[in-house]
Amino acid sequence: MNETIITTSKIRRNILKTENSKVLIIDDSEDILFLVKNILSLESFLAVPVNSAIKALEIIDNTFDAIILDLMMPEMNGIEFLKIFRGKKEFSHIPVIVLTAKLNTEEEIAKIFEIGANDYVTKPFLKSEFTARIKVHVGLKKSTEDLYRTNKMLKRKYKDLQKAIKREETLNEKILERTVELKDANEKIEELNKALEYSATHDALTGILNRGAILAFLENDIRRSKRIKTSLSLLMIDIDFFKKINDTYGHLVGDSILKQLCNLIRDSIREIDLFGRYGGEEFIIILPDTNVEQAKILTSRLLTRIREHNFLTNKINLKITISIGLTEYILDESIDLIIERADMALYEAKQSGRDCMKIH
Numbered sequence: 001m002n003e004t005i006i007t008t009s010k011i012r013r014n015i016l017k018t019e020n021s022k023v024l025i026i027d028d029s030e031d032i033l034f035l036v037k038n039i040l041s042l043e044s045f046l047a048v049p050v051n052s053a054i055k056a057l058e059i060i061d062n063t064f065d066a067i068i069l070d071l072m073m074p075e076m077n078g079i080e081f082l083k084i085f086r087g088k089k090e091f092s093h094i095p096v097i098v099l100t101a102k103l104n105t106e107e108e109i110a111k112i113f114e115i116g117a118n119d120y121v122t123k124p125f126l127k128s129e130f131t132a133r134i135k136v137h138v139g140l141k142k143s144t145e146d147l148y149r150t151n152k153m154l155k156r157k158y159k160d161l162q163k164a165i166k167r168e169e170t171l172n173e174k175i176l177e178r179t180v181e182l183k184d185a186n187e188k189i190e191e192l193n194k195a196l197e198y199s200a201t202h203d204a205l206t207g208i209l210n211r212g213a214i215l216a217f218l219e220n221d222i223r224r225s226k227r228i229k230t231s232l233s234l235l236m237i238d239i240d241f242f243k244k245i246n247d248t249y250g251h252l253v254g255d256s257i258l259k260q261l262c263n264l265i266r267d268s269i270r271e272i273d274l275f276g277r278y279g280g281e282e283f284i285i286i287l288p289d290t291n292v293e294q295a296k297i298l299t300s301r302l303l304t305r306i307r308e309h310n311f312l313t314n315k316i317n318l319k320i321t322i323s324i325g326l327t328e329y330i331l332d333e334s335i336d337l338i339i340e341r342a343d344m345a346l347y348e349a350k351q352s353g354r355d356c357m358k359i360h
Ligand SMILES: [Mg+2]
Pocket: 027, 028, 029, 070, 071, 072, 073
């Protein structure tokens, strides 16, 4: 950062540093050219003498650090030169020191500064004052150039920084877009997976677990019962005279009854219990951590609730009943055995006049 700051001491150093500072001397007098060249050379300036303003315009370039300009010259005088020279923007920072023998009026001197002169020295001049003035102007010119360079560099840095910021913003936007896209895609996949899983494990008509799913859960719960030695009860349910309902009122009524019954059972069981459709009008309920005595209470309640419920269809209001086979898991038996026993219990309930439960 230090090199980008132009300090007073730096200007001072620039002023004192005359070496390789190039000064153009424009004067029609060979004597003056010789004199000024010598004075400046003694101060280590690189002095370039030229005896006409027209020639000066031809050779001037940005390597010059100052111009010493005579006013009275044939062909093109100093004022004319100054007007043309100050019209050239690329040289605007090169100082022009007017050196004249003519005694100008106060207004004329003001005019000379107005046109673009940086200083005004009359002949004859004091050597040390003259060189001191040239040094100050050259030093200021160099400091101006330093400032200009610094400004340019800062502008470039600022531009680079803005570019970097813009790039960062664009990248961040893209990352954000990509993240949102990925999130959306993931959500869709998850939804799809859920839908797939749901349709693979649920009965389309009633929305309860299908046969495959309820049997898988039963197997899982049996393993759990074995492992932690806890009881498990199983209910096998069948709707009484369901065939008759279908035959009398049609399958749409039958389907509606099935849905209503499933909702009712779902509302009647506990959170931990699992309910699934085993086949046509047959259902299974798994009661984990429940022995047969506890299961009996739940089963009686269920029978009553269904018996008392009014099933509404668009054709008729119906009362239905169910029969239930209840059994408890016996340690180390297979899934087939417990289902078989629940089936037998259900068969017995049907044989005993239906709308009841039997325990096996
Ligand atoms: Mg002259």
